[in-house]
Amino acid sequence: MYAYDEIDRTLINERVTEFRDQVKRRLSGELSEDEFKMLRLQNGVYLQLHAYMFRIAIPYGTLSSKQLRRLAHVARRYDRGYGHFTTRQNIQFNWIKLAELPDAMADLAEVGIHAMQTSGNNTRNVTSDQWAGVAPGEIEDPRIWSELLRQYTTLHPEFSFLPRKFKFAITASAHDRAAIKVHDVGLRLHKNEHGETGFEVLVGGGLGRTPFLGKSIKPFVHGHDLLSYVEAILRVYNQYGRRDNIYKARIKILVHELGAEKFAAEVEEEWRQMDKSALTLDDAAIEEIRSRFSYPAYETLPPMPEQLKKAAHDPQFEAWRKNSVFPHKVPGYAIVTLSLKPVGGPPGDATADQMDTVADLADKYSFGEIRVGHEQNLALPHVAKRDLPALWRALDGAGLATPNVNLITDIIACPGLDYCSLANARSIPIAQELTRRFANHDTANLIGRLHVNISGCINACGHHHVGHIGILGVEKNGEEFYQITIGGRADEHAELGNLIGPAVPYADVADVVEDIVEAYLALRARPDELFVDTVKRLGVEPFRERVYATR
Amino acid sequence: MPLVKHGKISPDPFVHVADDAELPADSAVLISAARFLADPDALLRRPGKTGVIWPNSRDVDDLVPYLERLGAVALVFPTFRDGRAYSQARLLRERYGYRGELRATGQVLRDQFVFMLRAGFNAFEVKKDSDAAAFANTIKRYSVFYQPTGDGRVTALHRRMQQRHAESASL
Numbered sequence: 001m002y003a004y005d006e007i008d009r010t011l012i013n014e015r016v017t018e019f020r021d022q023v024k025r026r027l028s029g030e031l032s033e034d035e036f037k038m039l040r041l042q043n044g045v046y047l048q049l050h051a052y053m054f055r056i057a058i059p060y061g062t063l064s065s066k067q068l069r070r071l072a073h074v075a076r077r078y079d080r081g082y083g084h085f086t087t088r089q090n091i092q093f094n095w096i097k098l099a100e101l102p103d104a105m106a107d108l109a110e111v112g113i114h115a116m117q118t119s120g121n122n123t124r125n126v127t128s129d130q131w132a133g134v135a136p137g138e139i140e141d142p143r144i145w146s147e148l149l150r151q152y153t154t155l156h157p158e159f160s161f162l163p164r165k166f167k168f169a170i171t172a173s174a175h176d177r178a179a180i181k182v183h184d185v186g187l188r189l190h191k192n193e194h195g196e197t198g199f200e201v202l203v204g205g206g207l208g209r210t211p212f213l214g215k216s217i218k219p220f221v222h223g224h225d226l227l228s229y230v231e232a233i234l235r236v237y238n239q240y241g242r243r244d245n246i247y248k249a250r251i252k253i254l255v256h257e258l259g260a261e262k263f264a265a266e267v268e269e270e271w272r273q274m275d276k277s278a279l280t281l282d283d284a285a286i287e288e289i290r291s292r293f294s295y296p297a298y299e300t301l302p303p304m305p306e307q308l309k310k311a312a313h314d315p316q317f318e319a320w321r322k323n324s325v326f327p328h329k330v331p332g333y334a335i336v337t338l339s340l341k342p343v344g345g346p347p348g349d350a351t352a353d354q355m356d357t358v359a360d361l362a363d364k365y366s367f368g369e370i371r372v373g374h375e376q377n378l379a380l381p382h383v384a385k386r387d388l389p390a391l392w393r394a395l396d397g398a399g400l401a402t403p404n405v406n407l408i409t410d411i412i413a414c415p416g417l418d419y420c421s422l423a424n425a426r427s428i429p430i431a432q433e434l435t436r437r438f439a440n441h442d443t444a445n446l447i448g449r450l451h452v453n454i455s456g457c458i459n460a461c462g463h464h465h466v467g468h469i470g471i472l473g474v475e476k477n478g479e480e481f482y483q484i485t486i487g488g489r490a491d492e493h494a495e496l497g498n499l500i501g502p503a504v505p506y507a508d509v510a511d512v513v514e515d516i517v518e519a520y521l522a523l524r525a526r527p528d529e530l531f532v533d534t535v536k537r538l539g540v541e542p543f544r545e546r547v548y549a550t551r
Numbered sequence: 552m553p554l555v556k557h558g559k560i561s562p563d564p565f566v567h568v569a570d571d572a573e574l575p576a577d578s579a580v581l582i583s584a585a586r587f588l589a590d591p592d593a594l595l596r597r598p599g600k601t602g603v604i605w606p607n608s609r610d611v612d613d614l615v616p617y618l619e620r621l622g623a624v625a626l627v628f629p630t631f632r633d634g635r636a637y638s639q640a641r642l643l644r645e646r647y648g649y650r651g652e653l654r655a656t657g658q659v660l661r662d663q664f665v666f667m668l669r670a671g672f673n674a675f676e677v678k679k680d681s682d683a684a685a686f687a688n689t690i691k692r693y694s695v696f697y698q699p700t701g702d703g704r705v706t707a708l709h710r711r712m713q714q715r716h717a718e719s720a721s722l
Contacts, residue, residue, distance in 0.1 A: 007707045011695035018692050022662065030681065038632055039662055121632065151697040151707065157669035158641055158700070161634025238638045239610075275645065278699035278706075288711050 001064055001369055002147050003292050004112040011154070012109045015116055019043050020102035027099065042122060042160070044090075044115030045101060049421050054096045055118040056108065060128035060146040060170075061089040061372040065359040068370050070111045072355035078104045083355070085340060085348040087374045087412055087463055088167065089127045090118055094419050121249075122160045123153035123234070128170045129177045130373035133295070134381045136329045140197060142172035142189050144290050145226065148281065151289075152227050159234045163241035164249035166234070167206075170199075174492065179374055181205045181494035182466055184251045185233060186214045187226075197223040203233060203263065204255030207460035211496050212252040217264035223286065228279040232271035236263070296367035296382050301332025305386035317392050319441060323403035325388060334385050336366075338378040338395060339402040339410065343439045346428045347413045348376030357398040365391050375451075376412055377405065407444040408452060408517065409435040412463055416456030416473065417480075423456035425473025425480035425506070430454055433510045438517075447517055450531045453488070466490035468532045469513060470497040480506040486516065486543055487535040495536075500544045504551070512547050519546035553683035555675040556652075558690070560683050563676075565602055565623060575599065581625055581654075584609060587617075595620045604656065607635035611642050618649045623674070628657035637670045644671030645701035664689050669700050 004012075019039075026036040040046075044055040056071070063071075071091060075083045078100050079093040086092055096104060105115060118125055126146045133141040149168055153159070159166075169178040172189035180186025186202035198220045205214025221229045233251075242248045255263045311317045326335040338358065341347050350358075358378060362370045365387045366380035373379060378400075383391060395401040404410050411434060414420065416427030431454055438444050453467025457474075464470035470485035481503035488497030504512050517531075523542055524534045535543070554563040565579045570586050579600035587594055587603045594601050600622025605614055607627050614624065624643060626636035636655070643649040654674040655667050661682035667675065668690060677683035696704045705713075 005711070007695050007710060011693070011697070011707070014693050014695065018662075035631075035660060154697050155666075155693070156698055157666040158637040159634070160666055161632055161637070235638050239635055243633060243635075273646065284712065285708055288708065288715065 001062060001294050002059075002143065003294065005292065009109070009112065012112065012114045012116075013106075015043075015114060015155075016102060016105045016109050019105060023098060023102055038120060041120035042117055043101075043105070044118035045096075045098075046119060047421070048094065048419050049417075050419070051095045052098050052101065053419070054093045054101060054104065054115065055086070055090050056092070056113060056115045057118050057125040058089045058091060058113075058372045059126055059150050060132060060143045061130040061374075062132075062143060063370040063372060064111075065362040065368040065370065067111045067113055068355050068359040068362070070108060070113065072352040072359070074104050074107060075352040075355065077107075081353075082349055082351045084346070084415065085350065085372055085376050085378070087376060087414075087461065088125060089130075089372050089374060090125055091372075092415070094415070116154055117160075119165075120160075121162045121164050122166065123156065123162075124165055124167045126150045126153065126168045126170070127178055127183075127374065129173055130371040130379055131177060131326070131335055131381065132172065133293075134328050134330075134333075134335055135173050135177075136327050137173060138329065139172045139189055139191060141293070142170040142178075142187075144286065144293065145187070145189065145199075145223065146170050147289055147292075148227065148286070149230070152230070156234075159238055162234070162238055163243045164246070164251075166237070166251065168230075176490075176492040176494075177373065179463075179466070179490040179494070181214045181492075182207055182211075182463070182490055183214065185230065190220070192220055192222075199223070199226060201229065201233075203267075204252040204260070205494075206250050206252045207463055207465045208250070209247050209458045209460075210250075210253065210256075211460070211465045212256060213494050213496065215255060215260035217260060217267065224281050225276065227281060228274060228276040229267075229271055231279060232267045232274060236266045236270055240266070296369075298330045298333060298382070299384070301384055301386065303331045303385070305332070305384075307386045307389050311389035311392075314389075316396075317389060319445075320392055320396075320401050320403040321388060323407070323445075324401070324405045325383075328382070330382075332385055334383050334388065336380045336383045336388070336391065337373070337405045338380065338400045339405050340377050340400075341404055341410050341435065342399055342402050343409065343435045344432050345435070347411050347431050350378070354398055354400060357394070358400065361391060361394055374412075375410065377410070403441055404435075404444060406449045406451070407441075408438045408447050408450040409444055411435065411452045411454060412467065413454040414456050414461035416454070416462075420456060420461075422459055423473065424458075424475040425456050425482065427454045427456040427462055427471075427473060430471060430473075430482070430506075430509050434513060437510050437514060446527075447521065448528070448530055450517075451489070452513065463490060464488075465496045466494060467497060468530075468535075469516060471509060471513075474503055476503065482506065482509045484509075484512055484516070484547075486540060487532060489532055498540045500540050501548050508551070515547045516543055519543050552676050552678065553680055555677055555683050555686045556673070558687055560686075565600070567604075579622055581623065584614070588613065591617055602652070602654070605639065607633065607639060611639050611647070614643075615647050618643070618647060618651070621651060623652035623654055624649065625654040625656045625676075626672075628655060628659060628663075631658040631660050631663055637666065640667075640670040640672055641700060661685055661689050665693055669696070669698075669702050669704065671701055 485497030
């Protein structure tokens with residue numbers, strides 16, 4: 001956990017005071033809606049279809065039990081008793097009243113949570129691997145660097161009015177759980193030949209209307225130089241990113257139009273000219289941030305405790321353990337993913353009661369720590385294996401033990417037309433229907449790893465381009481239609497999915513997905529050939545044939 | 552439109568002069584970059600001060616040779632959402648060592664004052680009277696700054712390091 005000190009707390013409180021004043025000026029009419037809009041967006045406040053939506057940052061996906069309880073409090077006190085975890089380690093509340101927002105913000109500030117820059121044309125919440133610090137084989141904890149970047153990008157005086165939003169993601173594991181290739185800047189932590197920490201820098205990834213995978217512009221930027229190099233990127237973008245067309249304003253378009261090499265040269269030239277002294281991070285500065293992270297005092301525990309052996313006779317427990325429990329870097333411990341994808345539920349939603357339950361379980365079994373992943377699930381990162389059976393029983397009682405992590409019903413979906421004013425079509429009911437169709441866990445297990453991602457419009461908040469099966473809602477003559485892509489993925493082998501054919505109406509989507517899955521089961525070379533690998537081997541054609549033969 | 556300088560509403564010695572209007576001989580003027588660059592040396596020889604309104608779409612490099620002789624540089628925020636002039640300001644101050652008046656013009660609103668100060672602006676053509684009147688209070692909103700810029704404000708990280716040294720020295 002990163003512990004905020006008095007300095008961090010002061011800044012957050014100053015932000016709340018400022019926002020309170022801004023809301024007051026808006027309510028009195030002193031600020032026009034046009035002027036207020038950007039100010040509220042920079043505090044995570046959107047105006048949606050029915051009400052204001054409040055998006056709160058969970059930097060690099062780390063939460064304490066105290067913080068989660070406070071989110072539950074906000075859900076109860078200011079909203080309708082639930083919250084929605086997003087694909088970028090944020091949580092959203094959908095029914096907040098403008099006049100109450102400053103109070104909600106102040107309540108959160110007391111536990112070191114803020115909503116700064118969760119929206120607007122600025123640097124957004126810095127995201128990272130939800131298993132940071134506990135994943136076996138990780139090079140080092142990327143959250144140290146995420147926090148350095150979080151501080152550097154918070155209220156940056158030069159880069160708070162960029163051409164468009166700007167997102168960072170960091171990974172420090174060979175398996176990329178942070179989707180760095182679909183971020184404006186993706187940072188891959190690795191070591192050079194001297195054993196020094198640095199980053200491969202990818203720029204210009206992103207989804208939306210014009211999806212691109214990030215391009216590597218520098219193989220190794222020393223950790224000491226991370227901030228100055230990032231400043232060079234942001235300065236080039238701030239000056240030369242397009243501002244004439246909102247759809248061409250992301251850095252991916254600048255990188256695409258200039259070409260990655262020319263863009264890299266521009267950054268390099270800016271970096272060369274820059275006085276780097278103030279931005280250079282010496283070891284003491286890095287150590288200062290590192291020292292604010294606390295790590296659990298792990299016990300020496302057996303890798304296969306008695307409790308686990310005994311529980312192995314319970315098939316329900318075993319189904320959950322095999323699905324949702326993952327190896328930890330410390331023997332005797334495990335990482336447990338908590339599925340927020342129950343059958344028939346909206347993906348990523350958690351009730352206030354569930355949040356309180358998870359907070360209590362984190363205190364009891366995970367050193368008070370919770371993680372939030374971009375797949376819209378939670379995780380308890382430090383669970384002793386001996387506690388797994390007890391934890392499972394408690395989670396099951398709270399509806400948080402659906403054993404579908406990474407399976408076809410572990411769907412990523414945006415809020416869609418049920419909430420969002422940008423959406424063309426609904427996302428949540430499609431997800432709910434799919435979870436019902438594939439509710440049988442044996443079937444879902446037989447299918448194996450398969451990520452379905454759903455977006456209700458081209459803005460791609462549901463990351464449909466990088467779903468193994470991607471579903472994009474579009475509008476045709478006033479009706480909801482859906483384009484289906486297959487073969488996308490967001491990890492270290494990131495790919496954009498390919499369209500299988502013409503869009504299908506709302507009522508057909510679940511049938512089409514079933515057809516695709518049946519085609520896969522018939523076509524796969526072996527039971528352990530994943531869906532996405534079959535698509536890579538065979539291409540779109542056999543799936544297209546199957547889906548459109550009878551349509 | 553009130554001008555805020557030295558932290559308070561001040562009389563503006565500069566007059567904005569349009570490209571097709573005649574230049575007064577002695578008084579301080581702000582003119583467009585195009586007019587200035589057409590004959591910079593002659594303009595800089597005027598008895599009155601010459602200031603340039605530099606567009607946010609043009610590299611400041613072209614202005615650099617004249618910086619020491621300019622009476623003011625005015626940068627432009629066509630809307631407050633267009634942040635290019637923040638980069639121009641920092642480059643002029645921090646890279647090219649410009650010490651003179653750096654003026655924010657355009658849609659200059661209260662909620663950007665702190666950012667502008669940090670980027671190096673020291674004069675503000677403020678859009679609304681109420682915002683200009685609130686300048687002194689607004690700029691006190693923040694006492695913590697995460698980033699180093701040329702304004703010299705101590706960063707959070709630096710403060711932490713100082714605290715550490717103080718603690719270890721007192722042991």
